[in-house]
Amino acid sequence: MSSAPPMPTExxxxxxxxxxxxxxxxxxxxxxxxxxxxxxxxRWSDAWARLPTxxxxxxxxxxxxxxxxxxxxxxxxxxxPGTDLAGVLGGTVVPYVVVALGLNVVVGMAxxxxxxxVGFYAVGAxxxxxxxxxxxxxxxxxxxxxxxVVSMVVGVLLGAPTLRLRGDYLAIVTLGFGEIIRLLAERxxxxxxxxxxxxxxxxxxxGPFKFGVLNKNSFFYLGLTVIxxxxxxxxxxxxxRVGRAWTAIREDEDAAELMGVxxxxxKLWAFAIGAAVGGLAGMLYAGKAGFINPDGFKINLSxxxxxxxxxxxxxxxxxxxxxxxxxxxxxxxxxxxNTSRYMWFGIALVIMMIFRPQGLLPRRAHGRTQPPxxxxxxxxxxxxxxxxGGAHGALA
Amino acid sequence: MLLEVxxxxxxxGRIEAIKGISFTVDEGEIVTLIGANGAGxxxxxxxxxxxxxxxxxxxxxEGKDITKMPAHKRTEMGIVQSPEGRGIFPGxxxxxxxxxxxxxxxxxxxxxxxxxxxxxxxxxPRLAERKSQAGGSLSGGEQQMLAIGRALMSQPxxxxxxxxxxxxxxxxxxxxxxxxxxxxxxxTTVLLxxxxxxxxxxxxxxxxxxxxxxxxxxxVAANLLDDPAVRAAYLGGH
Numbered sequence: 279m280s281s282a283p284p285m286p287t288e289x290x291x292x293x294x295x296x297x298x299x300x301x302x303x304x305x306x307x308x309x310x311x312x313x314x315x316x317x318x319x320x321r322w323s324d325a326w327a328r329l330p331t332x333x334x335x336x337x338x339x340x341x342x343x344x345x346x347x348x349x350x351x352x353x354x355x356x357x358x359p360g361t362d363l364a365g366v367l368g369g370t371v372v373p374y375v376v377v378a379l380g381l382n383v384v385v386g387m388a389x390x391x392x393x394x395x396v397g398f399y400a401v402g403a404x405x406x407x408x409x410x411x412x413x414x415x416x417x418x419x420x421x422x423x424x425x426x427v428v429s430m431v432v433g434v435l436l437g438a439p440t441l442r443l444r445g446d447y448l449a450i451v452t453l454g455f456g457e458i459i460r461l462l463a464e465r466x467x468x469x470x471x472x473x474x475x476x477x478x479x480x481x482x483x484x485g486p487f488k489f490g491v492l493n494k495n496s497f498f499y500l501g502l503t504v505i506x507x508x509x510x511x512x513x514x515x516x517x518x519r520v521g522r523a524w525t526a527i528r529e530d531e532d533a534a535e536l537m538g539v540x541x542x543x544x545k546l547w548a549f550a551i552g553a554a555v556g557g558l559a560g561m562l563y564a565g566k567a568g569f570i571n572p573d574g575f576k577i578n579l580s581x582x583x584x585x586x587x588x589x590x591x592x593x594x595x596x597x598x599x600x601x602x603x604x605x606x607x608x609x610x611x612x613x614x615x616n617t618s619r620y621m622w623f624g625i626a627l628v629i630m631m632i633f634r635p636q637g638l639l640p641r642r643a644h645g646r647t648q649p650p651x652x653x654x655x656x657x658x659x660x661x662x663x664x665x666x667g668g669a670h671g672a673l674a
Numbered sequence: 675m676l677l678e679v680x681x682x683x684x685x686x687g688r689i690e691a692i693k694g695i696s697f698t699v700d701e702g703e704i705v706t707l708i709g710a711n712g713a714g715x716x717x718x719x720x721x722x723x724x725x726x727x728x729x730x731x732x733x734x735x736e737g738k739d740i741t742k743m744p745a746h747k748r749t750e751m752g753i754v755q756s757p758e759g760r761g762i763f764p765g766x767x768x769x770x771x772x773x774x775x776x777x778x779x780x781x782x783x784x785x786x787x788x789x790x791x792x793x794x795x796x797x798x799p800r801l802a803e804r805k806s807q808a809g810g811s812l813s814g815g816e817q818q819m820l821a822i823g824r825a826l827m828s829q830p831x832x833x834x835x836x837x838x839x840x841x842x843x844x845x846x847x848x849x850x851x852x853x854x855x856x857x858x859x860x861x862t863t864v865l866l867x868x869x870x871x872x873x874x875x876x877x878x879x880x881x882x883x884x885x886x887x888x889x890x891x892x893x894v895a896a897n898l899l900d901d902p903a904v905r906a907a908y909l910g911g912h
Contacts, residue, residue, distance in 0.1 A: 526774055528764040532725050536757060538749035538778030538828065641765075 293297025427558020474571025591637025764810025775827025
């Protein structure tokens with residue numbers, strides 16, 4: 279998957295002997311790492327851009343054919359021994375990839391650390407459960423826009439009071455939010471308490487594509503199509519004025535505001551769109567599973583979602599897709615390792631973060647990747663510490 | 675009067691950083707706020723640009739009360755701050771940074787972008803050389819130039835400059851201040867906050883001396899340059 283050559287490792291002596299204070303040296307090391315990683319990215323994306331259009335489109339077409347036929351061909355290295363590949367892809371991988379795409383809007387593009395993203399996932403799933411089984415019998419297709427809108431509204435409701443916080447504070451509040459949603463589902467009879475909701479309606483049958491316990495392939499085809507639609511929607515957003523505002527907010531929120539970006543409004547938009555996509559993912563999951571209960575929306579899922587984004591490369595959409603796949607697929611692929619598989623999975627994550635902290639496919643840093651001038655002592659700014667804004671000041 | 679600040683109070687939590695500052699800036703002037711570390715210069719500037727809320731007092735721009743207006747709205751009105759030190763977007767290229775400067779402009783008014791870019795590049799030829807380089811990879815002086823250039827891109831009515839000389843080599847400081855003067859001569863009003871009082875007083879029309887959140891002295895800049903008390907406190911005294 280990661281076809282890039284390994285990162286050049288830093289010579290510790292060079293760092294130690296670096297003139298200037300340690301923070302500056304550390305910053306520069308990080309900068310060089312990022313620069314080298316994005317140089318690799320640049321080579322690959324340049325090579326891709328140099329290909330003739332016909333070749334590019336045919337390669338994309340081939341990739342699509344390969345993906346859509348996966349449940350039929352079940353190639354040996356990809357197939358999951360012990361479980362059905364189509365079920366894994368449609369029921370686990372698809373929701374995770376959608377989640378990674380949605381969370382990437384919040385974390386990767388706008389730079390807001392959301393540790394309670396599972397809350398939106400749960401809202402989507404429970405909305406479908408309530409509307410197709412517990413309290414009504416609406417068709418799945420009608421629930422699709424409802425789930426998206428409900429999640430979006432919840433995103434705005436959470437964002438409006440909390441997005442004035444920054445960094446760690448926002449992370450803690452969102453962490454609490456995820457738990458609140460789960461606890462509500464656990465306590466409210468209306469949502470089925472700990473028993474959850476059974477008999478959730480599947481998507482409607484279309485021609486040969488039937489959706490049921492025995493027709494797992496259709497779920498994958500549907501999910502893959504949803505991923506492609508969401509991907510192109512978000513890609514367009516990323517390249518728009520909205521995306522530019524998000525980038526500015528992520529890089530320096532105060533500076534963005536000073537340049538005339540209504541930062542609060544755009545942060546709320548990031549939250550709302552992220553929530554909508556998260557809800558959509560939850561809905562896809564619930565429609566396939568047919569059964570949900572609060573145990574399926576625990577806090578560890580939020581962490582796994584963040585892992586998918588960070589692992590893939592925050593802010594880079596192909597990266598987070600791969601991150602979503604890795605996080606959901608690997609534990610299924612190595613199911614035969616039984617109970618130890620999550621230990622190995624954890625070890626793999628740790629190793630990956632040591633050798634590739636910027637993610638599997640990092641965001642392409644813009645601009646020429648010249649190494650920066652070594653920082654001189656004058657470059658290190660000494661602000662008035664009592665007058666600096668910062669996270670603590672933002673709370674005041 | 676272009677900008678009027680009247681009895682401004684600003685708090686950080688329970689600490690009162692600004693204790694009733696008043697000052698004015700007239701169209702076409704360079705006005706400077708000087709003072710030691712912690713005197714409240716940067717806070718005052720941040721409150722004028724809107725990233726800090728005022729607890730008490732009034733800020734008027736062209737006669738209009740903007741005390742409660744959010745920062746991005748003030749930018750639309752033409753109050754643009756070049757933030758202190760490294761307030762640039764490190765992951766964006768120089769050109770993308772400059773383009774963020776014209777973010778406030780609505781569609782259809784892009785026609786002046788080329789002229790504005792030319793103007794910035796003629797003031798800072800260094801930025802033209804590095805326009806496709808990431809902002810974060812520039813040197814301290816270049817980042818300062820970029821911050822000023824980016825502010826210029828939005829065609830400000832008044833430019834708020836926060837410590838443009840901070841962390842720069844003496845030769846660069848001289849150069850930056852020359853450019854500030856030039857920008858002013860081209861018609862932009864400047865409110866300058868500086869620790870480098872000597873340079874600031876040489877360039878400014880009028881100055882306010884700040885001490886622990888209060889204005890302790892105000893005069894024509896040239897007079898303050900000769901004021902024994904100011905010389906002793908801020909100019910290395912002779």
